[in-house]
Amino acid sequence: MATPPTPPQPKPPSTSTAGAAGPTAGATGPTASLNVTAWSPGDDVIVVKRTPAPGPARSTWRTFGETVRGLFTTLGRMREPVVTVQYPEEKTPVYPRFRGRHKLHKFEDTGLEKCVGCSLCAAACPADCIRVVAAENTPENRVSAGERYAAVYEINMSRCIFCGYCEVACPFDAITMGHDYELSDYSRSDLIFTKEMLLAEPLERTPLRNEGK
Amino acid sequence: MILATVGFYEEWWIQVLKAIVIFAVGLQLVPVVLLAERKLLGRFQSRYGPNRVGPYGALQPLADILKLLTKEQFRPTTSIGFLFAFAPVVSILTAVAAFALIPFGNVQHIFGKPVGLYGVDVSIGPLYLFAFGAIAFYGVMLGGWASGSKYSFLGAMRGAAQLISYEVSQGLALVGVIMTAQTLSLTGIVYAQQGMWFLVPQFFGFLIFLTASFAEINRAPFDLTEADAELVGGYNTEFGGGRFASYYFAEYLNVLVVSGIVTTVFLGGWLLPFGIHPPGWVDPFVVLFKMGLFTFFFIWIRATLPRLRYDQLMSFGWKVLLPLATLNALVTAVLVVVTH
Numbered sequence: 001m002a003t004p005p006t007p008p009q010p011k012p013p014s015t016s017t018a019g020a021a022g023p024t025a026g027a028t029g030p031t032a033s034l035n036v037t038a039w040s041p042g043d044d045v046i047v048v049k050r051t052p053a054p055g056p057a058r059s060t061w062r063t064f065g066e067t068v069r070g071l072f073t074t075l076g077r078m079r080e081p082v083v084t085v086q087y088p089e090e091k092t093p094v095y096p097r098f099r100g101r102h103k104l105h106k107f108e109d110t111g112l113e114k115c116v117g118c119s120l121c122a123a124a125c126p127a128d129c130i131r132v133v134a135a136e137n138t139p140e141n142r143v144s145a146g147e148r149y150a151a152v153y154e155i156n157m158s159r160c161i162f163c164g165y166c167e168v169a170c171p172f173d174a175i176t177m178g179h180d181y182e183l184s185d186y187s188r189s190d191l192i193f194t195k196e197m198l199l200a201e202p203l204e205r206t207p208l209r210n211e212g213k
Numbered sequence: 214m215i216l217a218t219v220g221f222y223e224e225w226w227i228q229v230l231k232a233i234v235i236f237a238v239g240l241q242l243v244p245v246v247l248l249a250e251r252k253l254l255g256r257f258q259s260r261y262g263p264n265r266v267g268p269y270g271a272l273q274p275l276a277d278i279l280k281l282l283t284k285e286q287f288r289p290t291t292s293i294g295f296l297f298a299f300a301p302v303v304s305i306l307t308a309v310a311a312f313a314l315i316p317f318g319n320v321q322h323i324f325g326k327p328v329g330l331y332g333v334d335v336s337i338g339p340l341y342l343f344a345f346g347a348i349a350f351y352g353v354m355l356g357g358w359a360s361g362s363k364y365s366f367l368g369a370m371r372g373a374a375q376l377i378s379y380e381v382s383q384g385l386a387l388v389g390v391i392m393t394a395q396t397l398s399l400t401g402i403v404y405a406q407q408g409m410w411f412l413v414p415q416f417f418g419f420l421i422f423l424t425a426s427f428a429e430i431n432r433a434p435f436d437l438t439e440a441d442a443e444l445v446g447g448y449n450t451e452f453g454g455g456r457f458a459s460y461y462f463a464e465y466l467n468v469l470v471v472s473g474i475v476t477t478v479f480l481g482g483w484l485l486p487f488g489i490h491p492p493g494w495v496d497p498f499v500v501l502f503k504m505g506l507f508t509f510f511f512i513w514i515r516a517t518l519p520r521l522r523y524d525q526l527m528s529f530g531w532k533v534l535l536p537l538a539t540l541n542a543l544v545t546a547v548l549v550v551v552t553h
Contacts, residue, residue, distance in 0.1 A: 060533060067518065074257045074517045084260045 093209035099162045099177040100206065102155055104198040107145060113199070114174035115153060116146030124169035129159035146172075153195035158188050179206045227328055232313070235332050239312045239466065242501075244274035246465045250512050257516035281461070284454035291361030292451065300359055301452065301459035304352030307345045308466040314341060315473035316400045318483045318496030330497060331400065338399040339387050342474060343380060346429060350376045352463065353431070353438055357448035368447025371523060372431065372438035378530035379428035379435075385538035386422035389415050389545035390478050403482035410481040415545070419479045421538045423510075426475070428530065430467040432511055434518035437526060472507035476500055 054062060085092055094100065105114045117134030135151035143149035167176050175198075182205055185191050223231070248263070248271065255262025263270035288297055313332025320329045335341050350372060357369020391397060393414060394405035402411075412419055428435035439447040449460045476482060480503050483496035491499070521529070 070517045071513060074513065077259050078256045080259055082256075082259055082261055086261075 091205075091207055093207040094179050094181070095209050098179050098181075098206075099164045099167075101157070101178045101180040101183060102160075102166070102193070102198055103176050103178045104153065104195065105174055105176065106199065110145070112142065113144040113149060114172045115150045115170075116144050116172060116174070117148045117150040117153075118171065120169045120171065121166035121175055124165040126163060126165060127159045127161045129156040130154070130166060131156075150195060153198065155193045155198065157183050157191040157193055179208065181206060223326065223328055227326060231328065232332060235313065235317075236309065239309065239469065242469055243462055243465045244278070246468060246508055247274045247277070247461075249508065250465075250515075253509070253512045254516050257513070278458060281453075281458040282455050286455065287451075287453045289361055289451050293359040293361065296355050296359035297451075298456070300352050300356035301456045301463070302352075303355065304349060304463040305459045305466070307349035307352065308463040308470060311342055311345045311349075311470045312466060312473070314338060314399060315470065315500070316403060316477055316482055317500045318493060319400075321493040321496075329400075334398055334400050337397050338402070339384070339391065339397060339478075343384055346380060346383075347376070349463070349467070352460075353448045356452065356460070357438075360448070360451035362451050364445045365448050365450045368438045368440065368444045368450070371440075371444075372448060375428055375431075375435065375437060375526060375530070378527060379425040379534070382421055382530065382534040382538040383425035383429055385535070385542050386418045386425060387478065388542040389418040392542075392545050392549045399477050400482075402478055403484060406481040406484060410479065410484070410486070412479045412481075415479065415541075417537065417541045418545070419475070421534055421541060422479070423475060425530075425534060425538075426471045427511070427514065428526070430464070430471055432464075432468065433515040434521050435526060436520060437523055440520060442520070468508055468511050469504060472504040472511070473500070475507050476503040 053059075106112060107114060117132055119132045119134065122128075122130040122132050131152065131154045132150050133152035134148045137143060137147060137149050162177065164177050183191070251273065252262040252270065261270075263273035266272040266276045288294065314335065316329075316331040316334065318330030320327050322328075353372040354369045357365040357367075357372070360366070390402060390411050393411065394402045396402060396405065405411075427433075431438045437447075439449070441447070444450070449457055452460060477500075482503075483499045485491065485499060
């Protein structure tokens with residue numbers, strides 16, 4: 001064993017019981033390399049111990065037994081409750097931080113809109129689905145708490161990827177992601193949500209999952 | 214009690230009426246089996262199965278069939294027109310023809326006339342069955358070949374080899390019963406079971422027959438003619454609409470037929486154990502109940518076992534089932550000779 005054996009090529013887990021089955025000079029058979037100490041494969045070798053293959057009668061019997069066992073496994077499923085969620089009637093609850101349809105918010109005390117029309121959400125939006133047109137607040141027509149307000153605020157839900165960047169970008173927490181995920185409609189134009197739709201108190205159509213206990 | 218005798222024929226109008234009634238009952242049973250299969254498969258997999266159409270999804274088969282029948286009768290350009298249309302007919306015809314043989318009860322007096330509660334009691338019962346079982350295969354073979362599609366053809370060729378392999382074992386499994394009963398009439402076989410159902414003395418024959426039946430009617434785990442994972446849909450890949458509905462219908466009718474045959478041959482037909490002799494009108498319900506048990510078993514097996522590989526199917530058929538069936542027939546023959 002003067003020269004260390006070449007590192008063995010990666011091969012599938014060997015079925016031989018030889019721990020180090022590297023190609024050695026003195027190895028004449030699989031058992032000859034049992035006490036090779038030059039190179040240890042470490043924990044990489046999985047030694048598989050197999051019982052001798054059963055004969056035809058025994059394997060037939062075993063197949064029959066396994067079939068019967070399988071039959072009772074499937075029969076056991078019948079006693080278990082059904083895991084199906086019956087969707088339109090029964091909805092999967094969402095987590096509190098689920099990112100669904102957006103909501104725009106107003107101040108609860110004054111009733112003024114939180115959005116000041118800064119367009120940061122539109123700038124942050126990777127899908128480019130938010131359109132904001134700002135206008136100046138006047139003393140007669142005061143809409144938001146800031147200097148300006150969003151005269152037009154539209155989100156194209158057919159483009160939105162629900163990443164939540166708008167929510168993060170907003171300096172006034174005026175836009176947040178809601179929990180509603182039922183957003184199908186019959187035409188694309190119906191999927192453009194206007195400011196009024198986003199401001200309106202949304203129908204809580206999705207149940208909230210109880211977190212923790 | 215009138216013994217059903219071979220070659221007992223009623224007047225022609227009773228026979229026509231009887232044929233219509235049995236055919237109608239058989240046709241009504243198929244949607245039930247169809248629904249039962251889908252519901253049970255669902256339950257075996259922890260889901261509901263169809264539950265939208267009608268109460269508890271009871272009208273689902275109706276919706277399925279309506280959907281299929283209103284579809285376009287599509288035919289590929291490479292197909293052979295006449296055979297393509299003819300193949301599903303063969304399938305359904307043989308299934309219905311085999312259904313005529315199942316005895317649902319003894320001869321009853323209905324309005325003073327003796328009426329046998331079966332389509333026809335031929336003196337060559339099992340041979341008739343195997344004859345129609347072999348013709349049923351033409352439905353598969355012609356359908357696959359006439360489609361002009363390679364997948365269909367592969368499915369049909371598999372069907373050919375499978376049927377040849379398993380029909381032998383099936384026949385040999387029945388030979389034991391026939392030798393014990395000393396008759397080829399199915400009602401005669403039922404009467405021979407008055408002391409003890411053939412399930413007990415012919416238990417291995419029963420197991421072999423049941424296993425071979427799965428292959429014979431192309432049900433899982435021997436549904437290699439369809440093998441949707443590898444052959445798209447096998448012989449019925451190119452079929453749609455009403456023609457597919459025919460194949461579908463024939464498949465489930467075949468399940469019923471095989472259940473009926475097993476009931477008749479091994480489970481004593483309309484006979485009840487423990488010497489209970491109910492009035493004659495109960496007999497069909499006893500048979501239907503026993504058929505239901507086997508239909509449940511067919512569905513149960515489908516939910517449990519994976520599809521066999523093709524060479525496994527062949528080696529199982531020729532190397533395991535056929536020797537066992539032969540041995541069973543041989544041992545039965547010796548025992549019959551010794552005891553008589």
